[in-house]
Amino acid sequence: MLNVLLVEDDLDLADTIVEYLEIEGIRCIHGANGMAGLQLAKEGGYQVLLLDINLPRLDGLSLCEQLRSSGDDTPILMLTARDGLDDKLAGFQAGTDDYLVKPFALLELVVRLKALSRRRSGQVRKLSCADLEMNLTDKTVTRGGSIVKLSPTGWRLLEALLRASPEVISRQDLEEAVWNDDIPDSNSLKVHIFNLRKAIDVPFSNPLLQTITGHGFAMREKSSL
Known part of the structure; x- marks a missing residue:
């Protein structure tokens, strides 16, 4: 079974994603803020990390940077309402592998997750x-x-x-x-x-x-x- 970590502070959206992924046969663990996400990510066992860019306590870009600096090469899919080129470049600089702009189709999310799960990230430092x-x-x-x-x-x-x-x-x-x-x-x-x-x-x-x-x-x- 594919194991995914979702770090998202919008609890309604998080519940929707978790329930949909479970229907698709994907196990999804949820963290509601950046620090909780960092601790869960360090425990390991995930094939993909799904991070919101705007998180309390530790934002998604900083969380991504910390994981990459520690040697974590788990693929990261960043969720964001920002679709500007500068924002995407900042994300790739921080170490994310792919972007999905809100609002998004849940089916597309599943396709992206399955594609990322088949490889390790090249963004690790x-x-x-x-x-x-x-x-x-x-x-x-x-x-x-x-x-x-x-x-x-x-x-x-x-x-x-x-x-x-x-x-x-x-x-x-x-x-x-x-x-x-x-x-x-x-x-x-x-x-x-x-x-x-x-x-x-x-x-x-x-x-x-x-x-x-x-x-x-x-x-x-x-x-x-």
């Missing part, structure tokens, strides 16, 4: 696995609080692995993420994987970069295999 963190804003990588230095290719490789984590990413998808259509000889990925593993795993007791024989690579702790 921090990627992590265990004690390894990649800050996309500051362009830094740390593990256990220590700075990890990477080449530009190593950076792109690690970003692709962390975006997929803990799932396996194939060799072909990794090569395309790093080199697009200009893929070099077959040994290049092997060399860069070796260098990346040396940078992020060799100094530590718990390796994170896993080779999944016959499938590709995954960034995850061994205990989760």
Whole structure:
């Protein structure tokens, strides 16, 4: 079942959305203000977050920014009465993935939610696995609080692995993420994987970069295999 978090202070609208989504087989948890929404979002387990832009205690844009800064890559659909370009740009800058302008058809809401639920957000500003963190804003990588230095290719490789984590990413998808259509000889990925593993795993007791024989690579702790 698809799990959605709705953060909306208009209780009549919230009740209508929750009831309609349940009819459509979508479980919807409701928070009535921004701070309640932040706490519920941190508890996790949602495939999509549905945020009103005008919320008491913590507005939707600020809530979105906090979630993205913490590394939450759950897709966010923003509900708003503002349909101006500047307002939409501000939302995308804050980290939202899509907009739905009030009033909207509930059927369209369901279609948007199902589409967003099939992917993770590309708006997240921090990627992590265990004690390894990649800050996309500051362009830094740390593990256990220590700075990890990477080449530009190593950076792109690690970003692709962390975006997929803990799932396996194939060799072909990794090569395309790093080199697009200009893929070099077959040994290049092997060399860069070796260098990346040396940078992020060799100094530590718990390796994170896993080779999944016959499938590709995954960034995850061994205990989760």
